[in-house]
Amino acid sequence: MNNANSRKQLDSLYEPSVQMTKLCSTDGSWSDENDEHDPLESESSSSSALERTIPWMGALVWPLMSTVPLLLSSEYSPISYQDIFPVSWYEPSGGRPKPLGLILGLLAVAVGQFWVCFFFYLFKYGYLSARKEPLSIQTKGARVYDFMEGLLTHLAQVEGFVLLMSYLTITWMTGIMPKAYYTFDGTIQYKELFLCLLIQDGLQYTVHLLEHIVSPSFYQISHKPHHRFINPRLFDAFNGSFLDTICMVVIPLFLTSQIVRNCNVWTYMSFGSSYSCWLTLIHSEYAFCWDGMFRALGLGTPADHHVHHKFFKFNYGHLFMWFDRLAGTYRNPRSFAPRVFNHKV
Numbered sequence: 001m002n003n004a005n006s007r008k009q010l011d012s013l014y015e016p017s018v019q020m021t022k023l024c025s026t027d028g029s030w031s032d033e034n035d036e037h038d039p040l041e042s043e044s045s046s047s048s049a050l051e052r053t054i055p056w057m058g059a060l061v062w063p064l065m066s067t068v069p070l071l072l073s074s075e076y077s078p079i080s081y082q083d084i085f086p087v088s089w090y091e092p093s094g095g096r097p098k099p100l101g102l103i104l105g106l107l108a109v110a111v112g113q114f115w116v117c118f119f120f121y122l123f124k125y126g127y128l129s130a131r132k133e134p135l136s137i138q139t140k141g142a143r144v145y146d147f148m149e150g151l152l153t154h155l156a157q158v159e160g161f162v163l164l165m166s167y168l169t170i171t172w173m174t175g176i177m178p179k180a181y182y183t184f185d186g187t188i189q190y191k192e193l194f195l196c197l198l199i200q201d202g203l204q205y206t207v208h209l210l211e212h213i214v215s216p217s218f219y220q221i222s223h224k225p226h227h228r229f230i231n232p233r234l235f236d237a238f239n240g241s242f243l244d245t246i247c248m249v250v251i252p253l254f255l256t257s258q259i260v261r262n263c264n265v266w267t268y269m270s271f272g273s274s275y276s277c278w279l280t281l282i283h284s285e286y287a288f289c290w291d292g293m294f295r296a297l298g299l300g301t302p303a304d305h306h307v308h309h310k311f312f313k314f315n316y317g318h319l320f321m322w323f324d325r326l327a328g329t330y331r332n333p334r335s336f337a338p339r340v341f342n343h344k345v
Contacts, residue, residue, distance in 0.1 A: 051130040055289040058128045064115040065277045066188065068108035069266040073187040081184060090184045097182055101265045102172040105272055106165060112273035116280050117151060120234055123286065134286035137306045137345050138231050139338060142285035150235035154280075159245045160238025167250050168272070171257075178261040181268050189267045195260050196271040197278075201300075201319040203252035208316045209329070211247065222247060232309050237283040278319050287345045295332070298322045303333035303345040310340060 063070070072081040081090065081104075089100045122128045124147070136142040155161060171177055211223045226240030238245070257263075263271070281288075284302040291301040298321045308315040314331040317324045324330035337343045 051132075054130055055123070055128050058119050058123055058288065059290055061115050061119040061277075065112040065273050066108070066270040067111045067115065068104060068273070069188055069269040072104070073184075073266045075187065092182060097173055097175050099173065101182060101184070101268075102169060105168060105172075105265070105269045108269040108273045109276055112277045113155075113280070116277045117154075120284065121147060123288075135342055135344055136285060137287055137303045137333070137341055138285075138310070139340060139342055140231065143231055143233050145233065150233060153239065154235035154237070157238045159240055159242045163242065163245050164249065164276070167253065171254065177257055178263075180262045180264060181257065183264045184266075186264055187266055188270045189263060192260055192263045192267050193270055193274070196256055196263065196267070197275060197319055199259055200252050200256045200271075200275060201317060202323055203255055204248050205317045205323040207248050207252060208318075209327075211244070212312065212316070227309065227312065230309055232283045232285065232306065234280060234284040237280040275319070282318060287342075291345065295321075298325065301333075303341060306341070307331050307333050307336065310336075
């Protein structure tokens with residue numbers, strides 16, 4: 001019996017699987033002779049890397065929100081508004097404002113919304129998520145609906161785009177906007193763009209908070225219709241009430257234009273498009289790959305806004321969470337995981 005065990009021990013010393021021979025490669029590194037490359041492991045690794053990379057292609061939606069002003073005013077663009085439109089269409093000449101800036105502004109918002117909806121379609125149906133369903137924010141899962149129904153509902157909101165288009169048309173054509181807004185000189189002014197987004201969201205935060213806490217009866221007729229969505233989808237962004245849009249969007253928009261008075265027309269276009277697109281994105285039922293980075297910077301994400309829709313009394317901000325953090329009304333979505341929200345949101 002002892003001889004048999006000894007023979008097995010001796011034989012094992014000469015088995016290739018145990019007796020490893022170290023080989024030196026051309027770059028001086030050492031490898032095992034029997035350490036063969038597993039093609040399945042390599043394929044799995046490359047597939048995993050692809051799955052992590054593809055969703056980030058969707059980040060292109062952010063610069064695409066400003067397609068119209070960038071295309072017509074940037075020095076790097078192959079075309080310019082000056083090559084397309086007669087000078088008389090945009091040069092101020094006294095009297096009534098010219099409609100070109102208004103038309104291009106409405107076009108900028110429409111193009112921005114097109115890119116957001118196109119991106120979301122690709123993302124929702126797996127073209128930007130390696131053919132997998134994206135991670136839903138709430139543990140109960142995303143609502144099931146027909147994409148075309150959602151899109152048509154989104155675009156047809158009277159209290160949404162129709163009201164905002166009316167506001168933009170009236171304020172532009174009556175000439176009550178600051179004079180700088182009618183000028184076509186230069187390109188997007190990014191400092192002013194940031195200030196517009198920040199001030200707009202700060203004013204909206206204040207009105208939003210007041211709607212919730214000041215008068216229950218006013219809340220019932222203004223903001224409560226939007227809160228029927230406790231598990232919102234992207235297309236619920238402007239689905240609320242006429243009064244709510246006036247209080248939370250239109251009035252802050254007008255006040256912002258009176259505070260940041262030196263924007264040119266391209267900055268105003270970019271602001272309108274970026275603002276409406278960002279408001280749309282934070283109502284998404286799915287988490288985006290950039291959400292972790294946004295949350296670290298205090299920028300609004302869909303999960304942050306889902307906290308508000310689910311619990312009503314936190315996260316009143318939309319684009320920035322800075323005001324909530326200063327006022328103590330911010331709650332991280334992960335603090336509600338896994339009971340309400342998924343861990344990775």
